[in-house]
Amino acid sequence: MELRQASSATELDGATPVHGGTEVVPLLRAGLLSADTLIDIRPIVPRGISRERIGAGATLAELECDPQVPAALREACRLAASPQLRNMGSLAGNLLQATRCWYWRLNWPCRLHGGDECFAQEGEHREHAIVANDFCASGHPSDVAATLVALDAVLHTSTRTLPVAELYRLPTEDNRATTTLEPGELILEVEVPPCDASVYLKAMDRKRWAFPLVGVAAARSGDSTRIALAGVAPVPWLLDGELDDATPLPGNAYKVELAQALVRRAKTALASA
Numbered sequence: 055m056e057l058r059q060a061s062s063a064t065e066l067d068g069a070t071p072v073h074g075g076t077e078v079v080p081l082l083r084a085g086l087l088s089a090d091t092l093i094d095i096r097p098i099v100p101r102g103i104s105r106e107r108i109g110a111g112a113t114l115a116e117l118e119c120d121p122q123v124p125a126a127l128r129e130a131c132r133l134a135a136s137p138q139l140r141n142m143g144s145l146a147g148n149l150l151q152a153t154r155c156w157y158w159r160l161n162w163p164c165r166l167h168g169g170d171e172c173f174a175q176e177g178e179h180r181e182h183a184i185v186a187n188d189f190c191a192s193g194h195p196s197d198v199a200a201t202l203v204a205l206d207a208v209l210h211t212s213t214r215t216l217p218v219a220e221l222y223r224l225p226t227e228d229n230r231a232t233t234t235l236e237p238g239e240l241i242l243e244v245e246v247p248p249c250d251a252s253v254y255l256k257a258m259d260r261k262r263w264a265f266p267l268v269g270v271a272a273a274r275s276g277d278s279t280r281i282a283l284a285g286v287a288p289v290p291w292l293l294d295g296e297l298d299d300a301t302p303l304p305g306n307a308y309k310v311e312l313a314q315a316l317v318r319r320a321k322t323a324l325a326s327a
């Protein structure tokens with residue numbers, strides 16, 4: 055396998071982009087990703103942080119301690135992964151991480167791998183999705199993605215500008231992809247509109263270094279509050295209502311109550327902020 059340094063965002067030539075490598079390297083090792091050429095994109099992806107614009111190459115460690123970053127995003131980064139991973143892991147890489155579904159990670163021939171079955175639905179699904187889970191029941195693992203959706207952030211890529219929510223799609227029979235990123239498209243910057251207050255709350259199996267069972271991000275601007283959840287759907291989930299229409303699986307109904315409790319707490323926190 056060849057490793058090249060990128061010199062331009064428009065000339066990836068079919069190579070697989072790698073930034074911190076905390077996701078790419080384990081996927082290559084597990085045989086879940088194959089690549090003839092890796093291209094180190096660190097020289098061409100902006101990394102600076104300002105009040106409303108964040109370079110997609112900023113690490114989670116840089117974001118968690120920068121006072122210009124909204125409180126919810128700082129907290130989502132602080133609660134993600136381990137200090138070592140946050141030092142290496144970039145914002146864009148976090149948004150593009152693959153599912154943690156153990157069937158997928160063990161390379162079972164499930165729907166997300168192009169097969170015709172979701173093994174989690176009949177099997178082990180304690181950590182899986184409680185909404186939009188009929189085709190693939192994976193729970194989106196990114197604390198950061200849900201937070202950027204709540205903050206109504208916008209991505210600038212090498213080819214377009216789009217709301218963060220539109221980076222994601224629910225997989226279907228005809229198209230198993232979970233993002234709308236095109237081959238060769240690079241995420242370059244994230245624009246975060248100002249808000250009056252924001253908060254991120256996370257329920258996890260351990261106090262540190264665990265993916266969200268449920269993560270709740272909430273952001274208030276004037277009279278309007280946006281709430282988005284991690285770990286409850288195959289994509290970051292913008293909340294519309296109270297989760298009354300959730301469709302939990304037999305082994306994860308506990309997540310509905312957990313999510314509702316965290317949403318109540320997040321609203322209370324915003325009200326007093």
Ligand SMILES: Cc1cc2nc3c(=O)[nH]c(=O)nc-3n(C[C@H](O)[C@H](O)[C@H](O)COP(=O)(O)OP(=O)(O)OC[C@H]3O[C@@H](n4cnc5c(N)ncnc54)[C@H](O)[C@@H]3O)c2cc1C
Binds near residue numbers: 075135149241
């Ligand atoms: C053990 C472990 C625990 C973790 N826990 C959490 C957690 O609790 N919460 C959470 O939110 N995350 C968690 N993570 C995810 C972690 O934050 C990501 O692995 C990390 O942020 C990825 O960044 P990276 O730069 O290393 O990505 P890379 O591995 O370099 O890349 C990841 C993917 O993004 C693509 N890519 C990278 N940058 C760009 C770009 N600019 N444009 C287009 N494509 C790009 C790559 O091609 C690849 O597909 C965990 C990861 C691990 C391994």
Ligand code: SF4
Binds near residue numbers: 153171173175182
């Ligand atoms: S939840 Fe999704 S990734 Fe997991 S087994 Fe089902 S189809 Fe595959």
